Amino acid sequence: MNINVLRLDHRIGRDTRITTHVCLTARAFGASKVWLAGEEDHSMMKSVKDIANRWGGDFEIEYNNSYMEVIMNWRENGGKIVHLTMYGSQAHEIVDEVRETGEDILIIVGGAKVSTKVYKNADWNVSVTTQPHSEVAALAIFQHLLMDGKEFDLEFENPVFEVIPTAHGKNVNIHDENRKIHKEE
Template identity: 40%
Template sequence: DLWGGSFYVKRITNWMKEIRKWKESSGKVLHLTMYGVNLPDVINDIVTDNLLVVVGAEKVPPELYALADWNVAVGNQPHSEVAALAIVLDRLAASSGIEPLKSQFSGGEVEIVPKTRGKEVREK
């Protein structure tokens, strides 16, 4: 991959089949929902190896709550799903001892060179 790292996003049509398949392969499921328990209360219990993060939206079927290993909220108020995902990924990385804003992805073909002005991308 161009940028490296193991993170990926996948949009699926049969979510239940995908989640069951993930769990059958010993994966864990974290469902982001404003109705879940607050992230700080469970952050140390969440296993980050083989973790599937499902971002909820309006009208989430009850089956998803049952299938998830964790139903987690980033605050119990309406909020941006993208912002919630960013916060959860940041907190999970930090709880694993990683400083996400300073880390570099492994295996990429290019990398960004930090600049105060302009932009630079160089090949590795």
């Protein structure tokens, strides 16, 4: 199962930080790509690419102002669509159904106001809570459920930086041109 994320209605200046967090969360929890719709933000996209390059793995971010084109292409290629919204079915009740399709999944996270077209074109409108909340939180929770906790075991190829889990302090391996440098603080 390949997971992509579509971030709707990005606004430069207002949404840069939250959209960056959507991208980093998507990547950390197993998505291979984020599609960005709304205003094209070259600086934010470059920042996300730079972070992904330093921390390893294959991760893409691509701009397409026509979010409906992304949705329709995804559907035409046989993928399934999950729209995260506080108005949907409860995530923990439908995640097995989503996972068991075995199909590639496009997870849509909203912007300022989500069009009815998005709700109608989703295979599942999914809620992680019925209260106002962050799209970053919703994405992390849903991807965690979808991955069934396997995101903790993800390995990202060719990282420059690699965190070594430790109870206290910071333990980071820095890989530089095939030399492994160990740094601990």
